Amino acid sequence: MKELLKKYENKDPEIVFNWKDPETDAEGWTVINSLRGGAAGGGTRMRKGLDLNEVVSLAKTMEIKFTVSGPAIGGAKSGINFDPDDPRKKGVLERWYKAVSPLLKSYYGTGGDLNVDEIHEVIPITEESGVWHPQEGVFNGHFRPTEADKINRIGQLRQGVIKVIENPDYSPAVLRKYTVADMITGFGVAEAANQYYKIYGGSIEGKRAVVQGFGNVGAAAAFYLSKMGAKIVGIIDIVGGLINEDGFTFEEITNLFLAKKGNTLVSDNLIPFEQINKEIWSIQTEIFAPCAASRLITIHQIDEMIDSGLEVISCGANVPFADKEIFFGPIMEHTDYRVSLIPDFISNCGMARVFAYFMERRVLMTDEAIFSDTSDKIREAIQDVYNKSNAKTGISETAFEIALEQLI
Numbered sequence: 001m002k003e004l005l006k007k008y009e010n011k012d013p014e015i016v017f018n019w020k021d022p023e024t025d026a027e028g029w030t031v032i033n034s035l036r037g038g039a040a041g042g043g044t045r046m047r048k049g050l051d052l053n054e055v056v057s058l059a060k061t062m063e064i065k066f067t068v069s070g071p072a073i074g075g076a077k078s079g080i081n082f083d084p085d086d087p088r089k090k091g092v093l094e095r096w097y098k099a100v101s102p103l104l105k106s107y108y109g110t111g112g113d114l115n116v117d118e119i120h121e122v123i124p125i126t127e128e129s130g131v132w133h134p135q136e137g138v139f140n141g142h143f144r145p146t147e148a149d150k151i152n153r154i155g156q157l158r159q160g161v162i163k164v165i166e167n168p169d170y171s172p173a174v175l176r177k178y179t180v181a182d183m184i185t186g187f188g189v190a191e192a193a194n195q196y197y198k199i200y201g202g203s204i205e206g207k208r209a210v211v212q213g214f215g216n217v218g219a220a221a222a223f224y225l226s227k228m229g230a231k232i233v234g235i236i237d238i239v240g241g242l243i244n245e246d247g248f249t250f251e252e253i254t255n256l257f258l259a260k261k262g263n264t265l266v267s268d269n270l271i272p273f274e275q276i277n278k279e280i281w282s283i284q285t286e287i288f289a290p291c292a293a294s295r296l297i298t299i300h301q302i303d304e305m306i307d308s309g310l311e312v313i314s315c316g317a318n319v320p321f322a323d324k325e326i327f328f329g330p331i332m333e334h335t336d337y338r339v340s341l342i343p344d345f346i347s348n349c350g351m352a353r354v355f356a357y358f359m360e361r362r363v364l365m366t367d368e369a370i371f372s373d374t375s376d377k378i379r380e381a382i383q384d385v386y387n388k389s390n391a392k393t394g395i396s397e398t399a400f401e402i403a404l405e406q407l408i
Contacts, residue, residue: 186220213292
């Protein structure tokens with residue numbers, strides 16, 4: 001596996017598009033790792049300090065993710081080095097998407113990512129640039145449908161991603177109009193842990209869980225984990241966190257979800273970050289869902305959790321460990337050797353799978369059909385790993401081997 005991974009990591013991307021904004025100091029990159037299957041896909045993120053290496057890493061991660069989620073295309077990513085809280089953000093995105101629109105028309109599909117919203121920013125701004133849908137390039141490059149079929153499938157994709165969830169089984173409050181895009185990634189993170197126990201033995205019910213990050217992914221993961229019967233005993237966010245070693249009730253987790261401001265945890269009982277960052281790693285927990293930014297988790301934090309009874313990690317963040325390597329660095333390898341580690345390209349494939357689902361000819365548009373499809377893909381991926389090796393350690397290594405054998 002390591003030889004395959006080294007070969008994959010060291011191969012230069014096929015296309016690197018670089019852009020410098022004429023009106024601000026923003027700089028952006030689209031990295032297309034390959035045009036496997038005639039197209040490539042990956043979201044657009046924005047953060048201050050982002051660089052080309054980060055975008056290359058994420059593009060390669062997307063290519064591996066597509067081996068699980070489908071379609072069989074190459075990986076790509078767009079990244080803009082700019083402060084997302086700057087009031088000039090909208091103008092930067094407008095100029096960025098205008099510059100990158102020829103790629104989006106031909107062979108590249110994008111979506112929302114860190115600090116860039118799929119529904120309120122990506123879709124309307126790309127439309128203004130003459131792109132039918134942010135995934136139009138995947139249709140043209142990979143599926144090559146007739147014009148009529150393309151119109152039908154893009155219509156299905158438009159409706160599906162922004163579909164308001166009506167089934168209370170999948171939404172914390174149906175009157176608040178949460179969409180599939182809001183909830184599906186967090187659902188996948190929780191469902192990966194759920195499927196892990198079903199396949200490897202045991203049950204998620206009653207398992208204690210710690211969630212890192214309380215944005216769209218972390219909050220949704222906490223909601224679904226709690227709904228599945230797990231007990232959320234700790235939440236750590238950038239502003240602070242909460243601990244309840246007896247487990248928060250499902251109602252309490254739902255209320256925290258509804259109370260969050262944007263991507264920020266809100267509570268009258270918030271423990272300051274410095275304090276909770278010392279305490280949370282040693283509380284007893286079986287499930288850990290890292291759903292914050294990439295490359296935060298240290299080896300000491302992991303060892304503390306493992307020593308406190310950790311059984312499985314379901315990654316919501318891309319590459320959550322503080323390794324310099326693109327994928328399988330020493331912290332990740334150490335973790336994979338000691339505990340069940342479900343890699344990000346399986347556990348957070350929800351949004352990629354939703355795109356693939358709606359690109360198919362005609363699919364059911366019900367909440368149950370959409371969420372069940374993502375659940376099925378995650379179950380199949382974990383089952384494939386189990387069939388190759390039923391050991392509870394080395395799960396990520398085996399999963400990478402399965403994926404890389406398809407790509408190299």
